[in-house]
Amino acid sequence: MNxxxxxxxxxxxxxxxxxxxxxxxxxxxxFTGIYSFLSASWMVILDxxxxxxxxxxxxxxxSTVLMLSxxxxxxxxxxxxxxxxxxxxxxxxxxxxxxxxGTLDMPHYGDPNAVVHQHPDPSFVEKSLExxxxxxxxxxxxxxxxxGYDTLGETTVVLTAGIAVLLILRRDEFDRPAIASRAKRxxxxxxx
Amino acid sequence: xxxxxxxxxxxxxxxPYILLFAFYVQFHGDYGPGGGxxxxxxxxxxxxxxxxxxxxxxxxxxxxxIVIEKLMALGVLVYAGTGFATMLLGGNFLDYxxxxxxxxxxxxxxxxxxxxxxxxxxxxxxxxxxxxxxxYAFASRSRFV
Numbered sequence: 429m430n431x432x433x434x435x436x437x438x439x440x441x442x443x444x445x446x447x448x449x450x451x452x453x454x455x456x457x458x459f460t461g462i463y464s465f466l467s468a469s470w471m472v473i474l475d476x477x478x479x480x481x482x483x484x485x486x487x488x489x490x491s492t493v494l495m496l497s498x499x500x501x502x503x504x505x506x507x508x509x510x511x512x513x514x515x516x517x518x519x520x521x522x523x524x525x526x527x528x529x530g531t532l533d534m535p536h537y538g539d540p541n542a543v544v545h546q547h548p549d550p551s552f553v554e555k556s557l558e559x560x561x562x563x564x565x566x567x568x569x570x571x572x573x574x575x576g577y578d579t580l581g582e583t584t585v586v587l588t589a590g591i592a593v594l595l596i597l598r599r600d601e602f603d604r605p606a607i608a609s610r611a612k613r614x615x616x617x618x619x620x
Numbered sequence: 621x622x623x624x625x626x627x628x629x630x631x632x633x634x635x636p637y638i639l640l641f642a643f644y645v646q647f648h649g650d651y652g653p654g655g656g657x658x659x660x661x662x663x664x665x666x667x668x669x670x671x672x673x674x675x676x677x678x679x680x681x682x683x684x685x686i687v688i689e690k691l692m693a694l695g696v697l698v699y700a701g702t703g704f705a706t707m708l709l710g711g712n713f714l715d716y717x718x719x720x721x722x723x724x725x726x727x728x729x730x731x732x733x734x735x736x737x738x739x740x741x742x743x744x745x746x747x748x749x750x751x752x753x754x755x756y757a758f759a760s761r762s763r764f765v
Contacts, residue, residue, distance in 0.1 A: 477653035478653045478654070478655070478658070481645070481653060481654060481658045482657060482658050482661070485658055485661040485662050485665060486661050489661065489662075489665045490661055490664065490665055490668065490751055490755075493665075493668055493672070493755065494754065494755070494758060497755075497758035497759055498758065501758070501761055559732065560650075560732045560733070560736075561730075561731055561732055561733060562733075563650045563651070563732065563733060563736065564650075564651055565649065565650055565651055565652065565653070567653070567655075568649050568650050568654075568655055568736060568740075569650075569732075569736070571655065572655070572735070572736040572739045572740060573714075573716060573732055573735065573736055576703070576714035576735075576739065577713075577714065579699075579739070579743065580696075580699050580700060580703070580714070580739075583656075583695065583696050583699055583742065583743050583746050583747075584696055586746055586747055586750050587692055587693065587695070587696050587746055587750060589750070590692055590749075590750030590753055590754060591692070593753075593754050593757055594689075594753060594754075594757055597757040597758065597761060598756075598757045598760075599760060599761060
């Protein structure tokens with residue numbers, strides 16, 4: 429562990445607190461983008477470039493754009509609340525304490541005897557090069573081949589989520605005249 | 621549509637590299653970090669960047685919503701179709717090993733490599749089009765693009 433680790437973790441905590449305190453939503457969205465970039469750097473340090481990739485592309489890239497377009501639909505200012513912040517603070521503190529208590533049982537970082545490196549099957553790592561006829565990336569081999577069903581399900585989930593967003597949000601150009609004429613008819617009936 | 625010339629020029633310079641990087645991540649995923657999910661998002665982000673700078677009408681000419689809508693389902697079909705193809709060749713669902721000797725080896729990789737390749741292409745198509753479609757859904761409701 430070197431100072432970069434602590435610097436990134438400190439910046440993550442700082443950004444999180446800033447996002448929680450901001451009332452200007454546009455700035456808060458920007459800070460969540462910064463938070464995603466910091467998490468991506470943290471994932472690189474943890475030797476997970478795949479996750480870092482995804483975090484940078486999805487968290488900092490696309491979701492920032494989507495949140496900004498949401499702000500364009502709703503508004504940039506958060507309404508001030510009148511309720512006391514004490515109860516939420518207490519809940520957050522207890523939850524955080526429980527989470528830290530949970531990490532006490534966890535094995536040390538990079539421990540070769542950790543359960544995750546023993547339990548599912550070490551042979552994935554040992555055999556994948558041979559099974560895949562020379563493809564060196566174990567992560568891809570696991571995702572696309574050993575667990576192909578799982579990834580098929582995930583892709584279907586992405587499709588389903590996309591369809592759901594479209595059903596809720598889309599304004600169909602083709603439907604609009606029909607809706608307009610229906611509204612007009614209803615108006616005429618109400619007048620008559 | 622943004623009026624600033626610097627942003628427009630820089631965007632035009634950047635987009636080809638973003639697309640190239642997306643293809644690299646897609647097709648190099650078997651060897652380095654990456655794969656369909658990441659590549660799809662990067663590809664979509666290039667499209668969305670174009671849309672943000674040049675306007676919704678410009679991006680809809682590049683990637684028509686009707687096509688993108690069909691691509692959303694096509695990706696899943698490519699994935700599941702690979703599974704059914706392996707079944708037709710006598711294996712189990714998504715058992716890529718049966719692809720080993722079924723195709724011309726001179727031009728195409730065989731077996732697991734081909735299977736993973738096809739499946740990742742399916743994932744990439746679906747993720748790209750879903751992300752782009754969600755952007756369309758948001759952008760055509762708001763006034764900021």
